[in-house]
Amino acid sequence: MSREFAIEARGLTKRFGDLVAVSQLDLDVPRGEIYGFLGPNGSGKSTTIRMLCGLLMPSDGKALVLDTEVPGDARRLKPRIGYMTQKFSLFGDMTVLENLQFIAEIYSYPRRERATRIEELLERYSLRDQRRQLAGTMSGGQKQRLALACAVLHRPELLLLDEPTSAVDPQSRRDFWSALFRLAEAGTTILVSTHYMDEAERCHRLAILDRGVKVADGTPTELQAGTGMHVVEVTSNDPYHAQLVIADIAAVASVTQLGVRLRVLIPDSENNPVELVEDAMHAANLDTHAELSTASLEDVFVAVTLDPQSRAA
Amino acid sequence: MKSLSRILAVLRKEVRQLRRDRLTFGMVVGLPVMQMLLFGYAINTDVRNLEAAVADQAGTHLSRQFVAELAQTQVIDIVDRAATPEQLETLLRQGAISIGVYIPPDFDRRVVDGTRAAAHLLVDGSDPTILGVANQLRVMPFGFDAGGAAVAAPQALEVRPYYNPERRTPVNIVPGLMGVILTMTMILFTAVAIVRERERGNLELLINTPVSSLELMIGKVVPYILIGMVQLALILAVGRLLFDVPVRGSVVDLYLAAMAFIAANLSLGLFISTAARTQFQATQITVFILLPSILLSGFMFPFKGMPEVAQWLGEVLPNTHFIRLTRGIMLRDAALGELLGEMAYLVGFAAVAMTAAALRFTKRLD
Numbered sequence: 001m002s003r004e005f006a007i008e009a010r011g012l013t014k015r016f017g018d019l020v021a022v023s024q025l026d027l028d029v030p031r032g033e034i035y036g037f038l039g040p041n042g043s044g045k046s047t048t049i050r051m052l053c054g055l056l057m058p059s060d061g062k063a064l065v066l067d068t069e070v071p072g073d074a075r076r077l078k079p080r081i082g083y084m085t086q087k088f089s090l091f092g093d094m095t096v097l098e099n100l101q102f103i104a105e106i107y108s109y110p111r112r113e114r115a116t117r118i119e120e121l122l123e124r125y126s127l128r129d130q131r132r133q134l135a136g137t138m139s140g141g142q143k144q145r146l147a148l149a150c151a152v153l154h155r156p157e158l159l160l161l162d163e164p165t166s167a168v169d170p171q172s173r174r175d176f177w178s179a180l181f182r183l184a185e186a187g188t189t190i191l192v193s194t195h196y197m198d199e200a201e202r203c204h205r206l207a208i209l210d211r212g213v214k215v216a217d218g219t220p221t222e223l224q225a226g227t228g229m230h231v232v233e234v235t236s237n238d239p240y241h242a243q244l245v246i247a248d249i250a251a252v253a254s255v256t257q258l259g260v261r262l263r264v265l266i267p268d269s270e271n272n273p274v275e276l277v278e279d280a281m282h283a284a285n286l287d288t289h290a291e292l293s294t295a296s297l298e299d300v301f302v303a304v305t306l307d308p309q310s311r312a313a
Numbered sequence: 314m315k316s317l318s319r320i321l322a323v324l325r326k327e328v329r330q331l332r333r334d335r336l337t338f339g340m341v342v343g344l345p346v347m348q349m350l351l352f353g354y355a356i357n358t359d360v361r362n363l364e365a366a367v368a369d370q371a372g373t374h375l376s377r378q379f380v381a382e383l384a385q386t387q388v389i390d391i392v393d394r395a396a397t398p399e400q401l402e403t404l405l406r407q408g409a410i411s412i413g414v415y416i417p418p419d420f421d422r423r424v425v426d427g428t429r430a431a432a433h434l435l436v437d438g439s440d441p442t443i444l445g446v447a448n449q450l451r452v453m454p455f456g457f458d459a460g461g462a463a464v465a466a467p468q469a470l471e472v473r474p475y476y477n478p479e480r481r482t483p484v485n486i487v488p489g490l491m492g493v494i495l496t497m498t499m500i501l502f503t504a505v506a507i508v509r510e511r512e513r514g515n516l517e518l519l520i521n522t523p524v525s526s527l528e529l530m531i532g533k534v535v536p537y538i539l540i541g542m543v544q545l546a547l548i549l550a551v552g553r554l555l556f557d558v559p560v561r562g563s564v565v566d567l568y569l570a571a572m573a574f575i576a577a578n579l580s581l582g583l584f585i586s587t588a589a590r591t592q593f594q595a596t597q598i599t600v601f602i603l604l605p606s607i608l609l610s611g612f613m614f615p616f617k618g619m620p621e622v623a624q625w626l627g628e629v630l631p632n633t634h635f636i637r638l639t640r641g642i643m644l645r646d647a648a649l650g651e652l653l654g655e656m657a658y659l660v661g662f663a664a665v666a667m668t669a670a671a672l673r674f675t676k677r678l679d
Binding site: 050053056057071074078081083085087088090092093094102105108145225 | 517523
């Protein structure tokens with residue numbers, strides 16, 4: 001049906017008893033892009049990914065994944081998608097090589113090409129020296145590379161990654177992302193969930209989830225431009241008191257402290273946001289410097305996850 | 314073709330993991346041998362050396378001869394002497410002895426007379442086994458050599474045991490024990506098999522691969538059928554070497570019966586595995602099935618002697634049918650053809666349990 005989108009979801013909903021984990025989610029993931037799910041723990045990222053690969057039955061709504069109805073035809077879909085679970089799910093009591101061999105066999109990867117493919121993956125994901133090591137004894141970064149190698153072994157068209165970098169150090173995270181970009185360049189669509197802002201910034205496009213609801217989506221630039229908020233950056237030698245004073249201003253939607261700087265979000269409807277802040281500071285006898293800034297993704301996240309009341313203010 | 318290669322992939326994985334899992338691997342070999350030794354030596358209903366005391370108020374040549382013959386049977390071990398039956402009762406109450414032998418003063422006349430019991434056995438009836446032994450003693454023929462003329466004491470019954478003329482417990486225990494050991498190990502191995510992967514998180518990966526429920530089940534069961542066969546051989550060997558238990562019927566028949574039984578247990582284990590959430594739960598359910606398999610299957614108590622409700626429950630258990638098969642084939646030289654009903658039950662049980670397991674195991678997390 002669609003050459004344009006790898007995933008199209010409409011009204012996707014998942015309830016666990018009284019808890020609504022995902023509510024009325026619409027999603028369009030363009031082919032060949034890295035699409036990010038940004039949201040705190042419990043925002044419904046994992047549940048959505050699991051519904052998309054047929055692991056969970058949606059309570060409502062439906063999704064078209066690689067032109068296949070989910071959950072209807074999940075079985076036909078399996079050979080075409082790769083899935084990396086949040087928790088390490090390979091066999092800890094088998095070696096790196098044995099795990100890769102098992103995956104190759106279970107996906108019926110052509111027998112003649114298995115050995116070459118596995119060597120290629122060991123090389124690309126720097127696992128050559130660990131090939132005889134039991135997977136359970138490896139470091140977090142090594143486990144994550146093995147998991148990615150196993151998820152892409154059968155050359156899936158769509159890769160679903162559930163918080164792949166939550167257990168690894170910053171260097172491993174950078175390496176991991178360059179691997180993802182290589183895969184995307186080769187035409188793989190990647191859906192990745194994260195709660196790191198810097199990772200979200202690397203995605204071609206992302207959706208922000210909050211308590212099961214998609215509160216915003218678009219490219220990072222679009223999101224940064226469309227917050228509907230002024231961002232005022234305030235520098236003060238007494239940031240603690242400055243924060244209290246600014247939070248008291250009726251028009252201010254939120255204040256976040258970053259070291260000695262404060263990021264203040266004020267709705268677009270306010271004409272002179274900088275003056276507003278400076279006046280309040282002077283009235284409180286606080287020395288200050290305020291200037292307009294461009295929204296970072298973190299500001300976007302704060303802006304879209306504000307509860308409706310403070311947004312209206 | 315792809316399906317077969319996926320089954321083989323699961324199978325190879327299971328074997329690889331099993332090889333590294335020393336505890337389970339040890340259980341494969343250790344459990345049958347240990348159970349055989351424990352049950353073979355400890356569960357011994359041939360009671361010997363029961364502690365006894367004698368109150369001989371006759372004190373004649375004949376009475377001394379009688380006591381000597383009793384002692385020679387080795388069933389009782391005379392540890393004490395008493396003067397009166399009251400003293401015997403005291404010893405009995407104190408638990409110092411299990412059997413008291415009271416010989417009244419007119420013992421010689423009673424023997425010759427033959428109308429009244431010549432001697433009394435005072436028995437601790439709280440243990441039915443001891444009571445049984447006493448009953449055996451009662452009917453034991455005693456030949457008395459009374460002053461040249463041989464006097465035969467009244468002989469109530471003559472017991473002639475078939476199939477196990479030496480009355481050795483292991484001969485009866487070992488064929489049943491095979492069923493108990495296989496029930497324990499086979500159900501446990503597979504009951505834990507899928508739950509373990511759920512706990513370790515492997516399941517989420519597995520169900521995202523193209524492997525189907527049935528392929529996964531078959532791949533997991535096949536290695537354990539082989540293990541079951543190895544265990545069977547081990548039990549037979551230990552039974553033969555240590556307890557001299559015969560296989561009078563066909564070994565092929567025995568293995569065929571065992572195959573059906575192993576398949577039934579593995580399928581049941583898989584079913585448990587789809588129902589349990591943790592390995593601990595799976596183990597508990599296994600014990601829950603193991604206990605009646607020991608108590609109600611005819612392994613411990615004669616099946617027909619059990620209350621009717623217990624018999625109904627027993628009929629459901631695969632072990633009940635397997636024990637009938639093994640006792641038939643090993644001890645009575647029965648052919649499998651004569652026991653087709655039992656065999657059919659096991660095959661049917663395996664098919665139903667396997668189907669139920671595959672149906673219950675959905676490739677989803679909710």
